[in-house]
Amino acid sequence: MMSERLYQAMLDQIQAEFAAAYLYLSMSMYFEEQNLPGFARWMWHQYLEEQEHAHKFIRHLVERGMPVTLKDIPAPEGGWDSPLAVFEAGLAHEQEVTRRIKAMYDIAMEDKDYQALPLLHWFLEEQIEEEDIFRRVVDDLRRIGDDPAALIFLDREMGRREGDDA
Numbered sequence: 197m198m199s200e201r202l203y204q205a206m207l208d209q210i211q212a213e214f215a216a217a218y219l220y221l222s223m224s225m226y227f228e229e230q231n232l233p234g235f236a237r238w239m240w241h242q243y244l245e246e247q248e249h250a251h252k253f254i255r256h257l258v259e260r261g262m263p264v265t266l267k268d269i270p271a272p273e274g275g276w277d278s279p280l281a282v283f284e285a286g287l288a289h290e291q292e293v294t295r296r297i298k299a300m301y302d303i304a305m306e307d308k309d310y311q312a313l314p315l316l317h318w319f320l321e322e323q324i325e326e327e328d329i330f331r332r333v334v335d336d337l338r339r340i341g342d343d344p345a346a347l348i349f350l351d352r353e354m355g356r357r358e359g360d361d362a
C-alpha cells in the first residue's frame with residue numbers, strides 16, 4: 197500500500213509533467229513565430245516526452261490500484277525575449293523537476309515504498325540527461341550572442357533531433 201503523502205506527491209507530479217508539456221509546447225510555438233523550425237521541432241519533441249513522463253506515473257498508480265484524479269494545468273507564463281531566455285527558463289524548470297523527484301525519492305525511502313523506487317530512480321537518471329542538454333544549449337546560445345548565422349546553424353542542428361515530427 198502506498199502512503200498517502202507519496203500518493204499525493206505522485207498526483208502532483210502528474211500535473212507537473214503535463215504543465216511541463218504545456219510549457220514546452222508554448223516554447224515550440226514561440227520558435228515557430230521566430231521562424232526557427234529546428235528549435236520548434238526540438239521543443240515539440242520535448243512536449244511529447246513530458247507527456248510520456250506523466251503517463252509513467254499514471255501507469256504506476258493504475259497498476260498499484262490507486263485512483264488517478266487529474267488536476268488543472270496552468271497556462272505557461274511565456275513572454276520570452278530571446279532563444280537564450282527560453283532555454284534558461286527550460287533549464288530552471290528541469291532543475292525544479294529534479295528537486296521534486298528527489299523529494300519524492302526521500303518520501304519513498306522514509307515510507308519504505310520499495311516498489312516506487314525503480315520508477316523514481318529512472319526519473320533521477322532522466323533528469324541528469326535533461327539538465328545536461330538544456331545546459332549545453334544555454335552555453336551554445338551564450339556563445340552565439342547576436343550572430344544570426346550561428347543561430348541559424350544551431351537551429352538546423354536542433355532540427356536533426358530524432359523522434360516524432362512536429
Ligand code: MG
Pocket residue numbers: 213216245246249293
Ligand atoms: Mg518530465
